[in-house]
Amino acid sequence: MDLTFLLSVVLFILLSPLLYRIYTVLASPLHHIPGPFLARFTKLPYFLSIYRGQAHQDNIALHRRYAPPGQHFAPIVRLGPNLYSITSPDKAVYGVASKFPKSSWYEGWRHPNPQRWSLFPNRDIARHAETRRVFSSIYSMSSLVGYEGYVDTCNGIFEQRLRERARGGEWIDMTRWLQCYAFDVIGEITYSKRFGFLDGGEDVAGLIKALDANMRYSTLVGVYSWIHPYLYRMLEKMPNSGAGGRTYINQTIQRRLEERKAERKKRTVEGGGKAKLSVEEEGAPKDFLDRMFEMLEDGKKGVIPYHLFMLCMSNVVAGSDTTAVSLSSVLYHLIRTPRALEKLREELNAAEKEGEINGTEIGFNASMKMRYLQACLKEGLRLLPATGLPLWRVVPQGGATVCGQFFPAGEVGINTWVAHYDKDIWGEDVESYRPERWIEAEDQGGEKIKTMEAYYMPFGLGSRTCIGRHISWLEMSKVVPKLVRTFDFELERPDKEMTTQNYWFVKPVDFSVKVKLRAESIV
Template sequence: MPNSLTVLSIGLVLAAYLVYSIYCHLTSPLKSIPGPWIARFTRVWYFMHVRSGQFHHKNIELHAKYGPIVRVAPNMYSISEPDKAVYGIGSKFAKSDWYEGWKHPSPDRWTLFPDRDMKRHAETRKRFQNLYSMSSLVSYETYVEECMDIFLKKMKSFSSSDKSVDMAHWFQCYAFDVMGDITYSERFGFLDNGEDVNGTLVALDNSMVYSTLVGIYAWAHPFLFAILEKLPGSGAAGRTFLMRFVQQKITERNHARTEVKKGEKQQTRGDDESAPQDFLDKLSDAHERDPQRVTPYHIFMMGLSNIVAGSDTTAVSLSSCLYNLVKHPSTLAKLRKEIKEHQLRRETPSECLTFKESQSMPYLLAVIKEALRLHPATGLPLWRVVPEGGAYIAGHQFPAGSVVGLNSWVAHYNPSVFGADVNVFRPERWLEVEKEKGEQYQKMEANYLPFGLGSRTCLGRHISTLEMCKLIPEFVHKFDFELDMMGDNWKTMNYWFVKPVGFQVWVKPKI
C-alpha cells in the first residue's frame, strides 16, 4: 500500500507539472518562437544535449534550421547575433541562474565569473582590472618565458622519441604553470613530467562538468553540493580541493611576508623589488594600503579565479592554433616566413621574440584570431535575464524574466558575417578587412567573441594572448609537426570549455 501511494503521488506531481508546462506554453507571448518540440515543456532536452558534450555543434544546427532565434528550453532562447541591449556596456541584463552552479553554495562565497550581482561585479572588476591590463603584461613576460623554455625542452626530448605527444595535455601543463608562476611566483610543476600534480587537473575537469550541468537545474545545486563534496572524484569535491589549495598558498605567502618584515627570512623572487611582482604580492600590497578596498576574501577570490579560468582557455586556444597550422601547411609556411623576417631584423636573433614584437606581426595575429574564431574556448550560450520592462530582441518582444543567450560558436559560424567559407581556416580574411576598416570589418569584430563581450569580457584575455604570442612563434620556428593518424585527432568535449580529446601530434626537429 505505501508503495502504491508513493507511485500515485509521483504520478500526480508529474501530471500537474505537465499540465502547468502546457498552460505556460499556450499562454506565452513567445510561443511562436521555433525549436525542438520537447523543449517547449521541459529543460530535459537541453540538459541531455549539454551532457553529450556536443552542444556547440547542435546550437549551430538549430540556428541553421530555425533562424536567428531558437527555443532550447521553456523560457530559454538562443540568439544568433550579439545584441547591444543584452551584452553592451551598461546593459541591465543580469546573468541567469545557470551561473549559480559555478558558485559555492555559501552566500559569503563568490567569484567574479559567476557573480550575478551587477553592482558588486562592476566594483570588483574596476578594483582589479589594472592587474590584467595590456600595460601590466610586461611584468609577467619573464614568468611566461620561464615556463616556455621548459615546455620547449620537453618538446625537444619528445622529438627524438618514437611516441606522439598529447598536445592538448601539454598545452594545459604550460598554461597551468604560467598561471601558477604569475599568481604565486611558483610553478605547479605540471611541465616537469607532464603529470597531474595532486590531481588538480582531474579536480578542475570534474568541477567543470558538475557546474555546467547543475546550473541547468540551479535550484538543486545547494543540495547536491552538500552531498557530493564529501565524495572523492566528484565535481563538488574538485571545487573544494581547489579552494583549499588557493587558501594554502595565500597562508604560506602571508607567513613568508611576515617573516621578511621581521628580518627572519631572506626575500624570495616574489619579494625581491628588482624582480617582477606576482599577483599575490600585488594583491597583498593593495590590502596593506587599504584593507577595506582589498579584503582577504578579495585576495582568495582573485587567486581562485586565476586557477579555474586561467589554464583551460589558453590550452584550448593553443591547441586550435597548432591543429589548424598542421592541417594547412601553406599557412604554416607563411607564418614561419614572417617569424624569420622579424628575427633577421633583430640584433639578437637567437633570443625569443618579445610580446611587443609579436604585436607587429600581422600574420601571426591573424592566425591566432582565425584559430579562436573556428574554435572559441567556450561553447555554451552566455545566458542573460531580460530586466523589468521587457526588451525587443531579434524581432520579438520579450517579457521580463525571459532568458536569452548567445553562443560564441553560433556567432563565429554565421555565414552572413564571415562569408560562405565560414568553415574554412583562412587567416587572410582578417587581413583583407583590416586594411579598409569598413563596414565588413566592423561586422566581423562585433561578432568575434572568444573571450565574451561587453562588461563581462574575460579579465584574463590579455594574459592568454601573451602566452600564445610568446609560445607559438618559438614552437613553430623550432619544430615540425605531423598529426598521428592512428585515430581521430580532433574530437572535443564541451563542458563550458570545448576541450580537444586525444590531440596526438608527432613533434620533430625542424630541418
C-alpha cells in the same frame, strides 16, 4: 455520485498541470519561436545535449535547421520553456550598460556559502563592476610587460620537454602538454612558482582531474540550479565528484596563500616593518600576489583579504583550460594548413632578420606588430572558441526587445560557437582556417571589419569579458612563434577532424601528435 463523473473529475485534476502548461505555451507571445517540440515544456533536451558534451554543435545545428529561406541561421531558437538562443550579440543584452543580469545557470559555479563568492558567477551587476575594478590594474595590457619574464621561463622549459619527446619519437597528447604549459605559466605569474606540470607532463596532485570534475558538475547542475546547494553538500567530501574537485582546488589555493603570508610575515620582520626582498628578487617583476598584498596592506581600492583567495581561484580555474584550448586550436589548424604555417614562418624569419626576435624568444610588443601571427591566433580562436554554451542573461522586469523580438520575460543568450560559425557574417568558407580574412577586412576597413569584431567573442562580451584575456594573449603571442620555429608536428590522424567535448570549456580529446625538430633548430 456517478462513477464516470467522479473518474472524470479525478482525471481532470491529475491532468490540470499538463493542460495548464499546454495553454501557456499556446497563449505565449513567443509561441512562434522555433525549436524542438519538447523544449516548449522542459529543459531536459538542453540538459541531455550538455550531458553528451556536444551542446555547441547541437546549438549550431538548431539555428541551421530553423533558418528562414535565404538565411543560414534562424535569428532565435528555443532551447527550453524560457531559454532562447540568439545569433546577434545585442548591445542591449551584452553592452557595457546592460541591465540584463546573468541567469541562474551561473549559480552552479558558485559556492553555496555566500561568503565564498567569486567574479565569474556573480549575478549582481553593481557588485561585479565594483569587484572588477579592484582587479583591473593587475590584469591590464600595460601590466603584461611585468609578467613576460615568467612566460619566457616556462617557454624554455616547455621547449626542453618537447625536444626530449622529439628524440623519443612517441605520440603525445598535445592538448595535455599545452595545459601543463598554461598551468605552469599561471603558477609563475600568480605565485612566482610553477605548479610543476611541465616537469613530466603529468597531472600534479590530480589538479587537472579536479578541475575537469568541477567543470562537468557546474555545467550540468546549473541547468537545474535549485538543486545545487543540496547536491553540493552531499558530494563535497567525495574526491571524484565535481563538488569534491572544487573542495580540493580550494584547499590547494588556500595552502599557497598561507605559504605566501608566512613568507611575507618573515620578510616584514627582517625588513623592519616592510616586506624585504632577497638579493635575487631585487628588481624582479612582482607577481599577482605581491601586487595584491601591497594593495591590501596600503588599504587601497577597498581590497579585502578574501580578494586574494578570489584572485588565485580565478587564475587557476579559468587560466589554464582556456589558454590550452586556444593554443590547441591555433597549432592544430596551422598543422592542417601548411600554406598558413609556411607564411607564418616567413613572417617570423623576417622579424628575426630585423632584430625583433632575440634568440628563440619574441618580445610581446614585437609579436603584436606581426599581422599574420595575430591573424593566425584570431582565426584559431574563431574556429574553436574555448566556451561552448550560451552566455545566458535574464530579461529585465517589464520585458525588452532583443534581435527585433519583444521578450516579456525569460532568458536569452548567444553561444560563441553560433556567432563564430554564421555564414552571413564570415562567408561561405566559415569552416576554413584562413587567417587572411582578418588582414583583408582590416585593409578594406569600413563595416566589414566592424561586423567581424562585433561577432568575434572568444573571451565573452561587454562588461563580463574575461578579465584574464590579456594574459592568455601574452602566452599565445610568445609560445606559438617558438613552437613553429623550433618544431614540426605530425598528426596521428591527419584525415580526421578534431573531436571535442564541451562542459563549458570545449576541450579537444584527440589532438595526438609526433614532435620533430626542424633541421635549423637542432642544437
